[in-house]
Amino acid sequence: MRIGIVCPYSWDVPGGVQFHIRDLAGHLIALGHEVSVLAPADDDTPLPPYVVSAGRAVPVPYNGSVARLNFGFLSAARVRRWLHDGAFDVLHIHEPASPSLGLLACWAASGPIVATFHTSNPRSRAMIAAYPILQPALEKISARIAVSEYARRTLVEHLGGDAVVIPNGVDVDFFRSAEPKQEWQGGTIGFIGRIDEPRKGLPTLIRALPEILRRRPGTRLLVAGRGDEQEAVDGLDEQARGQVEFLGMVSDEDKARLLRSVDVYAAPNTGGESFGIILVEAMSAGAPVLASDLDAFRQVLDGGAAGELFPVEDADALADAAVRLLDDPERLARLRSLGSKHVRRFDWSTVGRDILAVYETVTDGAASVAADERTGLRARFGLARD
Structure with a gap:
């Protein structure tokens, strides 16, 4: 399976989301999948071979901390190029509701999209205010994952919809x-x-x-x-x-x-x-x-x-x-x-299996929809098979 993963936060500044994405990518690669991670990174940051830099990030106050994010016209162009070159079977976006590469990827992508929500913030006025802007992108998501019940609750209360809870993984x-x-x-x-x-x-x-x-x-x-x-x-x-x-x-x-x-x-x-x-x-x-x-x-x-x-x-x-x-x-x-x-x-043997099951569900669903559309087109133009 060709899997694209979008990291919202700068790769060169350690954090839980970056570690989760790093370990998930390593687990999937070890299973034989082709994985590419798009992440913000400074020019001199040493990157693993599976990480593609989206350019330098800037510090932004977010969820009681300071996150280094990447957003803007140049970033959007890099996202589109990465999506085109990757031709992914499934796109996995982390924190799509933050002003980051994940949101840009949601806007630009077509095909199956899985999103993981990490944030727990029951009083986020900013998220509520931004919902009209986020809604068109979030509607493209095929399946949602929350890393805990509290992250799921934040998603439900602020953005609507629901998510399956799959915790962060550890080796x-x-x-x-x-x-x-x-x-x-x-x-x-x-x-x-x-x-x-x-x-x-x-x-x-x-x-x-x-x-x-x-x-x-x-x-x-x-x-x-x-x-x-x-x-x-x-x-x-x-x-x-x-x-x-x-x-x-x-x-x-x-x-x-x-x-x-x-x-x-x-x-x-x-x-x-x-x-x-x-x-x-x-x-x-x-x-x-x-x-x-x-x-x-x-x-x-x-x-x-x-x-x-x-x-x-x-x-x-x-x-x-x-x-x-x-x-x-x-x-x-x-x-x-x-x-x-x-x-x-919480071991990756369990967490990775659950995430792959979500990938397989959305790719199977996309294949089924595509097959139905082809059948409809053949019937419309008189090319239906016996």
Whole structure:
């Protein structure tokens, strides 16, 4: 099958949607499908052979963060050329409601279109206001996927229609087989995310650290991600600062090793999450998860059975839960076991199969419509066969 995938966000800035598309493309290619991904990218960005650059992106505030998007006349021309050259059996667009390549592709494409909606934003006035502009493009979509029930709810409430829920995928064995790193072990709490993006919640974790250290001296916080490291620890005294280790941006391999090494993985996010792929990655690596009680996180953690939850932005509750976990080896072992079993439903072997089933449904439907149209034309011109 020839599959075209449209990535809305800049390929050179890591994010959950980009990782999802990268891993989906790799999974499909490994199964023997021909895949091309169109994505914004700076000129000097090294790209995998299956990624086609649509040109440089610009930063745009979107869903409580800053997304790097690509939109305009030049981008539209590149989209049309890519569609023409690709002659895809199915086009898979991610976030078609954002002002990005996905929307341009929706306008320009013909043939079967599958769209995946990642955003969870129940109060998006912008999406409601933009609906008249989006409607003609969205009506061309053959099938809709939402990565969670909360992303599906956003779609239904703002744009109408419905979607099948297929979660983000993870290569479970990649994380499970990673080698722990000795210097990252022993009374450690891990955090991975953009340091200076408030909704990732690092300030809440930093506020909780003094109480954690008071009750468990020697606990270390390992932080992986880009941002202003000095500003992140401004509120801590010198002793507490010495217990925070910033690792900067880490490779996929080191991310897996970090998650395999820590005693607890903390996800103190404050909102705007439709899924929580990092929770699945942590559980795949065997890291017990301590997460803020967001609807999407609660769903990923099986209602709290596969991880610990604490009230959003409550640093005292976070500290109490972290100490309680670190003091309870049996609870940590139980969470590792429950998490390892729970994540199998998110493995690409399952998620990829479900996405391919959607592709096959829309391509079969398109072939059936085309056959009916040919039969109608033959009958109209007296060429009907016996």
